Amino acid sequence: MxxxxxxxxxxxxxxxxxxxxxxxxxxxxxxxxxxxxxxxxxxxxxxxxxxxxxxxxxxxxxxxxxxxxxxxxxxxxxxxxxxxxxxxxxxxxxQKTLLWGKPFDVRQTAANFGMSPRKLANTSDDALVLWVYRQALTEKLAELAQKWQPVVGKSAHEIRLKKMTSRWGVCNTRDKRIWLSVYLAAYPYECTEYVFVHELCHLHHANHSAAFWQCVQAAMPDYRFWHDYLKRGGVAAL
Incomplete structure (x- = not known):
């Protein structure tokens, strides 16, 4: 050094x-x-x-x-x-390590998701947490799409995960690709649902106009609670 x-x-x-x-x-x-x-x-x-x-x-x-x-x-x-x-x-x-808003055993959960004992023994706790978050969110992607795309009236061509700390989600309106932060898995699942709805609504309105927020409100009437929950709990923003 x-x-x-x-x-x-x-x-x-x-x-x-x-x-x-x-x-x-x-x-x-x-x-x-x-x-x-x-x-x-x-x-x-x-x-x-x-x-x-x-x-x-x-x-x-x-x-x-x-x-x-x-x-x-x-x-x-x-x-x-x-x-x-x-x-x-x-x-x-x-600070406790959380999965879907609840404390969890990082190594046991990684094993439950299928990580081999050898890899488990050679992976740091921090890396394991991110790996678990990716696995947990990946399992939910199909469910998110099936539940919320009909409600919003728009469909994403692709939903991907990314290690983001400055944003909870990003929508590429041209390619109709949505990125979700892997750190969302630390919060209650409703937070992930809200972020997905938020990004889907950008396929209607590529801004944060009044019409955009009306779209979010119509799809998820309690969105404000989960919006504020994320704002209080993390450094990322929408």
């Missing part, structure tokens, strides 16, 4: 370069001792940006900023990054 981190800084003389590398290594070690992995990149941005994830600090800086200034700025944020990272890690540990 340190070598790739260092390679993104300005090149200078070999002695100065060696000094900078040593300082970066020392700084990264200080963060590591506080449980935070440090990632730094210089690119075309206007200001230095600090983004904390659970166990990580990601820093992006303008290419014109000197290494000395950047290293000093990162060092000043050690305590802040450690505290923020720890808070995120605690929050993550407290």
């Amino acid at each position: 340190l070598n790739s981190l260092f390679s993104r800084f300005h090149r200078s003389t070999s002695s100065a370069q060696g000094d900078t590398k040593a300082r970066i290594e020392a700084l990264a070690q200080q963060f590591a001792e506080r449980g935070v992995r440090l990632y730094v990149q210089k690119k075309s941005v206007k200001r230095v940006n600090f983004r904390v994830k659970a166990g990580e600090l990601h820093v992006s800086a303008p290419v014109w900023l000197s290494d000395d200034e950047l290293i000093a700025m990162i060092g000043e944020r050690l305590a802040w990054a450690a505290a923020a990272s720890e808070k995120l890690q605690r929050k993550s540990a407290q």
